[in-house]
Amino acid sequence: MFVVLLMLAHLMRHISPxxxxxxxxxxxxxxxxxxxxxxxxxxxxxxxxxVWTGKG
Structure with missing residues (x-):
């Protein structure tokens, strides 16, 4: 689950910062x-x- 949430965090940062x-x-x-x-x-x-903090 955590890996999926990391991917979502990455995508959300780009789609809807x-x-x-x-x-x-x-x-x-x-x-x-x-x-x-x-x-x-x-x-x-x-x-x-x-990835979660936006620095990766």
Whole structure:
């Protein structure tokens, strides 16, 4: 799942750079901390990934 979300983040940055999609997803994940992120391929510091931050 995480790889798919990285691809979506990359595409959204190019298609709709002013979208709040990433921020809304981060808020959703914060709202439900019991969601097993590691089981979906998220790394420990997933939100620092270069593609996620826009630096990669």
């Amino acid at each position: 002013n979208s709040g999609w990433k921020e809304r997803l981060e808020q959703l994940l914060e709202k439900y901390p019991s969601v097993p992120l590691m089981g979906m391929g998220f790394t420990e510091n997933w939100n620092a990934h270069p």
